[in-house]
Amino acid sequence: MESMTFVLFGATGDLAKRKIFPALYNLYVDQKLPQSISIIGLGRGELSHSEFQEKVKDSILDFSRRLEHDAANMGEFLDYFRYSSLDVNSEEDFQQLLQLVKKREDELDLTQNRMFYLSVAPEFFDTIALNIKNSGLGQTNGWKRLIIEKPFGHDLKSARELNKKLSRAFLEEEIYRIDHYLGKPMVQNLEALAFANPILQSVWNKDHIANVQITAGETVGVEKRAGYYDQAGAIRDMVQNHMLQILMMTAMDKPEKINAAGIRHEKRKVIESLRPLKEEDVPYNIVRGQYISGELNGQKVPGYLKEPGVNPSSTTDTFVAARLWIDHPSWTGVPFYIRTGKRMKEKSTRIVIEFKNKENEQYKNNQIDPNLLIIEINPNENISLQLNSKNPLNNGKVTPIRINFSNEQIGLGVPEAYERLIYDAVNGDSTFFAHWKEVELSWEWVQPILNAFEGNFVPLHEYQSGSYGPAASDSLLLENGFKWWLDEKLQESKDTVLHI
Numbered sequence: 001m002e003s004m005t006f007v008l009f010g011a012t013g014d015l016a017k018r019k020i021f022p023a024l025y026n027l028y029v030d031q032k033l034p035q036s037i038s039i040i041g042l043g044r045g046e047l048s049h050s051e052f053q054e055k056v057k058d059s060i061l062d063f064s065r066r067l068e069h070d071a072a073n074m075g076e077f078l079d080y081f082r083y084s085s086l087d088v089n090s091e092e093d094f095q096q097l098l099q100l101v102k103k104r105e106d107e108l109d110l111t112q113n114r115m116f117y118l119s120v121a122p123e124f125f126d127t128i129a130l131n132i133k134n135s136g137l138g139q140t141n142g143w144k145r146l147i148i149e150k151p152f153g154h155d156l157k158s159a160r161e162l163n164k165k166l167s168r169a170f171l172e173e174e175i176y177r178i179d180h181y182l183g184k185p186m187v188q189n190l191e192a193l194a195f196a197n198p199i200l201q202s203v204w205n206k207d208h209i210a211n212v213q214i215t216a217g218e219t220v221g222v223e224k225r226a227g228y229y230d231q232a233g234a235i236r237d238m239v240q241n242h243m244l245q246i247l248m249m250t251a252m253d254k255p256e257k258i259n260a261a262g263i264r265h266e267k268r269k270v271i272e273s274l275r276p277l278k279e280e281d282v283p284y285n286i287v288r289g290q291y292i293s294g295e296l297n298g299q300k301v302p303g304y305l306k307e308p309g310v311n312p313s314s315t316t317d318t319f320v321a322a323r324l325w326i327d328h329p330s331w332t333g334v335p336f337y338i339r340t341g342k343r344m345k346e347k348s349t350r351i352v353i354e355f356k357n358k359e360n361e362q363y364k365n366n367q368i369d370p371n372l373l374i375i376e377i378n379p380n381e382n383i384s385l386q387l388n389s390k391n392p393l394n395n396g397k398v399t400p401i402r403i404n405f406s407n408e409q410i411g412l413g414v415p416e417a418y419e420r421l422i423y424d425a426v427n428g429d430s431t432f433f434a435h436w437k438e439v440e441l442s443w444e445w446v447q448p449i450l451n452a453f454e455g456n457f458v459p460l461h462e463y464q465s466g467s468y469g470p471a472a473s474d475s476l477l478l479e480n481g482f483k484w485w486l487d488e489k490l491q492e493s494k495d496t497v498l499h500i
């Protein structure tokens, strides 16, 4: 692997502590980092290199999935790190950073490959990119890359402006836009599931699929992020990025080549084919909700409006459900439903593919459930197939059974999303990063919804914390003769699962 410098803006922040340092350490332990690497952390405060290294160490001890913390190895790893204080608006600080980067490149005999990771608030993204260019940090003999966190813009206009600014300093192929859902193993697995299994490939289309349901439910509330979340809501926080990315990965046709270009080409076709919503159609296809108080895991929890930092008369959506249509020959007539919400009954991100149930007439007296393919993404990674089978304990009645494949055995060995994504970026593989075109088209689809929310044309339904969201989201499916799968059946179905 080529030697390089990894420059982390926002190295004193929450994301660095919880995700980025542990990911770098895990990669190091797995020998997936270059042998020669310089890592430079930045924040406004004054810290010595060793104070910073202590912070990195603490974060690894608190958050690394590795149970073994070999002190000697940790020392070698920590020695990669240096700290420089920097305010994003100070040209002088960028000059100081450049000197440190060069000094380390000389000391360690590194090629001038420079990765800039922006783990800071989005309002700093363009200033940092510009200062990287103006300071000379971006002039290298090797490659330069920019990893950028979400959110990428606040709406279509601001996303376009941001992209324009970034493109003055970095080429599109140098920009790695993180969507951490694309780093989740089961999301990365979707393409193999659909296209490496002829048996599934043959039914992965409108002729056999009745509808697709994508859920990302969370039990947590707004936590300490009200300042950001109250301006964003579920629509910007989850739908514009993660939910639409999962939808693209699920609905894409088989790429000619399974590589970054091939997958992006097919994903783009999906997002380009999403039927645009007119503002006046939004209330019929989108359900927005906001949680009120309730009980979760036996604990009383406050409503959204009582959360610290939330405007007490906020109309921010903490739940969104949507019905989408893909105007592409592969998916004609197949509704895709998505829903995401905070303070829901369970933490679960999953895709349920409901197959058409056409051969049912013979079993009229015995209601037959449709076949389902259930892909659990988070927190469990699981694939199950719901089939129908005669139940000898129930007079031979045909009842659903689940054939279940679970990744539990692999357990701690599976790299986390940030590990996979940082590894890919270090290796120049952009397959599982969001391309600008995907981001722009996602915002284009979402913009009429933002307008309708802002104009208050869409009812804001209250839902109880600990529920599955507002009842109106059930109606969205009922109108087409469907229901959300698994909501109440999850526990009840456990005894019919066959583990493989």
Ligand SMILES: NC(=O)C1=CN([C@@H]2O[C@H](COP(=O)(O)OP(=O)(O)OC[C@H]3O[C@@H](n4cnc5c(N)ncnc54)[C@H](OP(=O)(O)O)[C@@H]3O)[C@@H](O)[C@H]2O)C=CC1
Binding pocket: 009, 010, 011, 012, 013, 014, 015, 016, 042, 043, 044, 045, 086, 087, 088, 089, 118, 119, 120, 121, 122, 149, 150, 151
């Ligand atoms: N935390 C999370 O779970 C997630 C975060 N993200 C995104 O990651 C990014 C970082 O989030 P998070 O770590 O939570 O944010 P924090 O607020 O915890 O950290 C912000 C970082 O930015 C630095 N910073 C603030 N102002 C300046 C400035 N003027 N000049 C230089 N550095 C500055 C802070 O350093 P200091 O105060 O020392 O100057 C700190 O290191 C954001 O874009 C967020 O949306 C995305 C997904 C999840």
Ligand SMILES: O=C1O[C@H](COP(=O)(O)O)[C@@H](O)[C@H](O)[C@H]1O
Binding pocket: 218, 237, 238, 349, 378
């Ligand atoms: O990006 C975000 O994702 C998290 C949920 O991520 P998960 O990996 O735990 O499913 C969400 O809580 C947060 O609001 C959002 O910004």
